[in-house]
């Protein structure tokens with residue numbers, strides 16, 4: 001049985017895309033990112049009409065996303081335990097996090113391009129994110145947080161696993177350009193309670209591990225100032241993702257420990273966009289990551305059928321807890 005995106009959802013996606021279509025395009029051609037940085041990013045508006053083939057309905061039923069009993073925490077103890085068990089291996093580029101290490105330059109390319117375009121920064125400058133307050137939610141050992149700090153961002157990085165935070169802090173402390181990262185073992189919802197807010201909220205490869213993805217999106221949104229940016233990456237719940245990201249990566253190639261990803265917990269691009277939209281974040285751009293087995297490299301692509309990343313903007317009408325707002329020059 002094919003699982004289709006209901007018509008009403010497609011309409012919601014299209015209308016969301018057209019309502020916010022202009023926001024991500026900064027009208028300053030001199031600051032447009034070079035093709036080399038972001039070769040084939042796609043406008044979000046085209047997603048609704050070119051959705052990847054949908055997989056069979058996941059076992060947890062059609063109430064996903066956002067359905068189910070509300071949880072008070074994004075923590076899924078079983079998922080957190082999986083990461084605690086391999087925390088020591090974060091900086092082993094041939095260990096279980098090898099795929100993330102390999103993907104990192106490509107993820108950073110998307111982040112640099114979208115944030116520079118949105119915040120009107122020069123992507124060629126040595127510190128293009130200087131002055132921006134950025135949070136990395138579910139930072140693991142800090143493999144993304146560190147390059148963000150090197151790009152000049154003031155980085156706060158949080159993770160639910162204490163061991164991850166200890167390893168990340170020790171690693172960052174060895175380099176003066178990353179020693180200023182504020183690491184903390186906590187969750188997004190805890191920081192929301194503390195009324196912390198950021199210009200950009202980034203959470204890569206985490207949403208598929210949380211207890212309730214919609215509530216997680218709401219927490220991410222609450223952490224962003226009005227007009228702030230949000231970047232989320234994850235794995236599509238498609239048959240191709242099942243075959244490659246789960247069967248091949250975990251069971252054939254042994255890239256990841258078996259059971260790292262549960263197919264039913266994966267989130268499709270449409271679901272992610274709708275959850276973010278419900279949380280007042282309008283998705284403006286999306287790109288896929290594709291792996292080239294010949295050279296072992298990842299690149300950005302229009303193909304969002306397996307790994308993908310989304311950039312969104314928090315609607316300006318959304319009340320801020322401290323009156324802050326994203327600083328667009």
Ligand SMILES: C[S@@+](CC[C@H](N)C(=O)[O-])C[C@H]1O[C@@H](n2cnc3c(N)ncnc32)[C@H](O)[C@@H]1O
Pocket residue numbers: 074075076079080083084100137138139140141143144158159160161164186187188203204205206209210211
């Ligand atoms: C696949 S790793 C991704 C790490 C990092 N974002 C990256 O891409 O390099 C997922 C991380 O999310 C963390 N995590 C899982 N659930 C979380 C939650 N509810 N709140 C914060 N962190 C969480 C895990 O401990 C783990 O470090």
